[in-house]
Amino acid sequence: MVGIEQEVYEKKYKEYLVLTLADYQEGLKEGKLLGLKCNDCKQYTCPPMMVCQRCGGMDLEKTELKGEGELMTFTVIRVPPEGHEAPYIPCMVRTVEGPWVIGRLDYDPDKATQDLCGKKVRMKGAYEWPGDKFSGGPLLCPLFELAE
Numbered sequence: 001m002v003g004i005e006q007e008v009y010e011k012k013y014k015e016y017l018v019l020t021l022a023d024y025q026e027g028l029k030e031g032k033l034l035g036l037k038c039n040d041c042k043q044y045t046c047p048p049m050m051v052c053q054r055c056g057g058m059d060l061e062k063t064e065l066k067g068e069g070e071l072m073t074f075t076v077i078r079v080p081p082e083g084h085e086a087p088y089i090p091c092m093v094r095t096v097e098g099p100w101v102i103g104r105l106d107y108d109p110d111k112a113t114q115d116l117c118g119k120k121v122r123m124k125g126a127y128e129w130p131g132d133k134f135s136g137g138p139l140l141c142p143l144f145e146l147a148e
Helices: 003-012 021-029
Strands: 033-038 060-065 068-074 090-095 100-105 120-129 139-146
Touching (some): 021 120, 021 139, 068 100
Parallel strands (some): 100 139
Antiparallel strands (some): 033 060, 068 090, 068 120, 090 100, 120 139
């Protein structure tokens, strides 16, 4: 859910949400990767959800993740969707705390090979995805760089 739908959702279920998408986005603006820690199974969830991704528990607390992890997969986008400039690299990072996070890799797309998979990365900030007619406005995602 994005845009106005997300706002309506968060307003309706505010009492159950420990970390909203707005809070998550604000954290990214400040260079922080925010997530949730489950007090039942001790696992982490990121990005924010109403329940623990592992056990479905609702006893969650907001926490700051280290923003470090391993690059699990990526692709190079050469034909972009509306509002985006190619080429760029969306990626999935397994954080040291456990959750897989979708972000963007700050790396030369022409030099990207499968050898990047498994490399250590760290969050260096946030990338602002421009809004389009489907998204309801711009959104931020973590921006990662190679740590090695």
